[in-house]
């Protein structure tokens with residue numbers, strides 16, 4: 001369309017609320033959809049695209065992509081977008097020059113290394129998170145793996161090891177399946193940041209995802225290497241990846257041997273995610289899935305497993321991903337005084353509605369959706385929802401996981417329709433909390449569990465909504 005003003009992506013990004021007007025782009029058009037959003041029933045979902053392109057969302061909701069909608073959209077056209085300058089000149093020295101393609105709906109918390117979470121409104125739409133929506137936590141560049149030379153080594157530190165190529169891993173062991181969560185220790189860190197600065201990526205509540213994994217069990221591959229985990233005298237089992245830091249040392253993690261014994265038939269040396277090979281971002285060709293344990297130990301691009309008397313010497317095992325009390329800060333922290341995080345505490349979170357959502361005017365109730373999960377395989381027994389900031393509660397409906405009470409590795413999705421308080425004054429605070437099979441529950445406030453790394457952020461989750469009269 002000629003004659004209309006042109007805008008840059010930065011201009012569009014400044015228009016995300018009703019006060020500044022709500023803009024989106026589609027192909028080369030810029031649209032002011034402020035009025036449309038107030039009337040559109042699926043308004044809350046379109047809000048994910050504000051200030052940017054709606055194309056990636058239309059790919060997800062292909063049903064909306066019809067000519068009728070395009071015609072409606074065209075009536076809101078206010079201008080054209082300046083195409084971004086092509087910066088296709090690849091820097092050959094950039095260690096991040098070989099990263100995979102990613103779904104543009106992911107919300108990055110850092111680009112190099114790449115870290116991103118899906119919009120929380122999309123997170124709990126499916127029990128199994130689609131691969132291209134699964135959150136990504138990389139500490140280093142994604143390695144390029146040559147499958148001809150790829151070998152997984154298994155054995156004892158300092159000794160000759162069993163070497164398996166990918167076909168041997170697939171063919172020589174029974175293929176086991178498990179639906180299991182990966183959650184970063186820093187999930188929901190942004191709630192801690194609000195109280196006092198912490199070090200780490202500013203994750204919202206979607207640094208967690210749930211997939212179906214398939215592979216050989218740890219026990220089977222250890223046995224093939226001549227190792228009986230129940231009888232070995234080593235104190236730790238170490239996993240190493242193929243992604244390397246500038247000094248050449250790989251990402252690695254370890255489990256205390258007792259935990260490896262407990263989980264040996266549940267830990268998967270996984271080569272499939274949701275039924276097909278792992279995507280590069282999630283560890284292609286092989287990663288270890290350690291159900292019920294923090295994401296940091298579930299090493300991607302796995303090529304080395306060994307018994308050791310030492311914990312992994314990796315920075316992220318020894319100098320990170322540990323808990324401290326709220327009075328420990330950087331001048332007095334001693335990482336040796338705390339254990340590495342392994343099995344995670346119980347958590348739940350509201351994913352829909354999102355923070356700040358405007359409900360329909362005059363709404364008397366609200367439907368709330370989210371996830372709950374606990375480490376160590378502890379099933380979720382109950383999720384409680386409040387629409388008055390935690391004074392009164394209702395129990396949510398839980399979607400069955402079809403896993404047993406003490407081996408629930410997957411998350412529990414839940415839903416509740418809650419009446420809004422009579423004198424809400426135009427706003428409400430929605431709150432959720434979960435109880436696991438050990439009757440562990442979540443702390444009611446963030447202050448008491450604040451820690452300098454912003455990990456283990458599992459306080460009652462609170463979401464504020466507006467209720468126009």
Ligand code: MTE
Nearest residue numbers: 135136137139184241251295296298299300
């Ligand atoms: N494995 C390797 N090799 N390198 C990494 O950077 N990050 C870990 C873990 N495994 C990491 C890794 C962390 S901290 C998390 S939370 C999970 O991978 C994230 O897994 P995902 O990216 O598949 O969601």
Ligand code: MO
Nearest residue numbers: 184185295296
């Ligand atoms: Mo993590």
